[in-house]
Amino acid sequence: MGFTGRDILALEDFSKAELLAVLKTSLLFSQMYDPQLLQGKLLASLFFEPSTRTRLSFEASMKKLGGNVIGFSDWKDTSIQKGEDLQDTIKVIDGYSDVIVIRHPDNGSAHAAAQIAKAPVINGGDGSNQHPTQTFVDLFTIFQSHGSLDGFSIGFLGDLKYGRTVHSLVKALKHFDVDMYFISPQELKMPRGVLDVVPPHRIKKETNDLYEVAGELDFVYATRIQKERFLVEEDYAKISSGYQLGMGFLTKAKKSVKIMHPLPRVGELQHELDESTNALYFQQAHNGIPVRMALLSLVLGYAQDVLDHGVVKSDVGLPIHH
């Protein structure tokens, strides 16, 4: 299994063994890391759309490992303004950097970039298509909390039709022993095409009533229902209120239930939950660091020992940090 030089474009490109290798490497980086591991390496951070957590966690990960970053956070700062096509921009920047992360509004843009660049390309979100590093963060958060990716139940809540993060997470979890519940308004059900990749006996229920299944869930993965999906604003207000989580939900749920959310949230998680032991969403956001550290190190060829031996060798002598 080799990650060196590999592009990270879509979650589906990874086998079960590869997913687990990334998660184990991330676990190591969450415990300790060498602050000079990527010294001399340069990340090109190309954000053609605004982003807080993806951009900043990639840049923080690179810098915490001793690497450095060039890039932009807005396409208006680039020559695309002068009519240059994306391919030329990538081909030029490829000559300046060792690894590229790209966020771009067009589906397929990261794949197009990967065809051009010699450096490994990481997809930081291409339109409504893929955002694989978010899914690695989600998987790692479950892995870290539950101890494995087998033997738990998860409910997906809210907008299951348009949310690329839930589509991608469901497709990744098909490899594992997981019971799935899908809870959404009728208008925003999980698409057939996504459900079809899951072994049928893993789909426990599709429902529009959270409280019908609240007591069954070890994890609930909430998503934002966007106002723009509704023609009539009252419809939005009425419907979305049934998919918001607060202390009321906790009285009906398992005591140990863990609440996840890719953030940003708007109203779907009430602030009263934030301090409860059930809230996992900020931990999830913070896991952007070890996961992206792992991915950057893997594609740059600096974490092969972890992959080969499953653990870090004790004589490597990495300094413990954080």
Added chain:
Amino acid sequence: MGFTGRDILALEDFSKAELLAVLKTSLLFSQMYDPQLLQGKLLASLFFEPSTRTRLSFEASMKKLGGNVIGFSDWKDTSIQKGEDLQDTIKVIDGYSDVIVIRHPDNGSAHAAAQIAKAPVINGGDGSNQHPTQTFVDLFTIFQSHGSLDGFSIGFLGDLKYGRTVHSLVKALKHFDVDMYFISPQELKMPRGVLDVVPPHRIKKETNDLYEVAGELDFVYATRIQKERFLVEEDYAKISSGYQLGMGFLTKAKKSVKIMHPLPRVGELQHELDESTNALYFQQAHNGIPVRMALLSLVLGYAQDVLDHGVVKSDVGLPIHH
């Protein structure tokens, strides 16, 4: 006295002893520093409003000490666009970084951030409320020029009503043996609430005529009178011209008078002053580096020796730099 982990939100939070400790630490950093002191540390530089000198001097200070920076210089590059509240943004970024500096247009925003973040938060300016690191820079500039903060006179000139920098500086100087003069148009007088914190015998005069007191001043701290404060543009032009400094002022002033200004200036300091030995304002801007180096090092726990012993121990062996 401990600074490690401390937020820097408002000048009033600092005792006289603490102010002096910061200034002495800044003096050390103006003379020498260890270019690897903050290696492995990450500053989150969150500028929700444009800024040249505050942002760049924080980032330069961090990098000169071997640390690194993530962040943004414009709120439009953030998830706030998607409706995320400031608290969530801070809580997420807190997990990525070791220290946070925030500039935000809303009064109280830095305090709100500090309540959320575990990392120390430094207020880089919250609306019209506070800009404490600017005041540390101002105090340090006087301290460095005069040798102490006692035994001098200072005139505050221009818009004394709305200028947060002069309010904050006056409140800090109340601890010291300083004669104060307030020179402004009637419409832009120093607010009663600020004057009330100063021992009455320290207030030497309030006047709208600079030349009445010009010969008394060791320092004059000029500020910008903003056009927007006046309904009629001619009023602005007529009034503001009486509070502009040029070579004419020097003929009436003490030979040793020092002119300060927080910059940016627009017309209130004529360029003919720039090369005079009386101009202290560029030195003041450049002092952003040692002062912000000191503050970052103090809150990150890397300057305790200076605080404990008042001087750097000679066996620390810091390389002299610059």
Added chain:
Amino acid sequence: MGFTGRDILALEDFSKAELLAVLKTSLLFSQMYDPQLLQGKLLASLFFEPSTRTRLSFEASMKKLGGNVIGFSDWKDTSIQKGEDLQDTIKVIDGYSDVIVIRHPDNGSAHAAAQIAKAPVINGGDGSNQHPTQTFVDLFTIFQSHGSLDGFSIGFLGDLKYGRTVHSLVKALKHFDVDMYFISPQELKMPRGVLDVVPPHRIKKETNDLYEVAGELDFVYATRIQKERFLVEEDYAKISSGYQLGMGFLTKAKKSVKIMHPLPRVGELQHELDESTNALYFQQAHNGIPVRMALLSLVLGYAQDVLDHGVVKSDVGLPIHH
């Protein structure tokens, strides 16, 4: 010959010996470099206009050599918004940094900055005036490809009237034994003032017909013809099509012809050329790194050995990198 502390404002400021010294230093940096050469040094990267390749290649060069960067990529992030003049911005930032690169829309802005700053100022493009580091990149690309700057022919193609890069390159090549061809629409001919600096016997032909001279050229330097130059859009389409290069051109040209372009291109180089051995334009863009590494190191005083001895001394022991 000394480069330490020198501003790089205009190509004309460099003698033939100095041009060659820069190119030889660039050649060294294209082969190996010390990733800690500029450790502790800070570049202020001041881009008042958008730029991809100039900004990113300067920042990448600085970081690959162990230095760091502060700055902005958009004037809207600066105090210029508040009415501050450029001189004050430069004077303040000069106190924060060791070297400054500035791109600004106004002709002469880099010269104005250099008069203010103590740090060396590098012109990253000042309006339609000068962009000397682009010309160094162009010269280096020929030098690297041909082995010297003497004994070849070059055709300048497209908009020769307004293109500052071709003006600057022609003026630099006047020092060398080079045959020049100028190929453009009648409306966009090379200005008399530029031609006058070239020894007359070096000007082989001015023509509007590329195919008249295609077989003579060792290098062709293509430029973009801008739509805005034409009142009638059909005129643009008709005329510009005669100055576009594709596989058809290669059938008429020398087998070894090398195609250069400062990029970004819009339609003037067809993508079918990209993989041919004749395409030199991406190599040219990538040469931004060694050339800007050399220039930064020279003005910061870190490449004097190369200048003094013509070669790197073998006992310097630079680690080979890349």
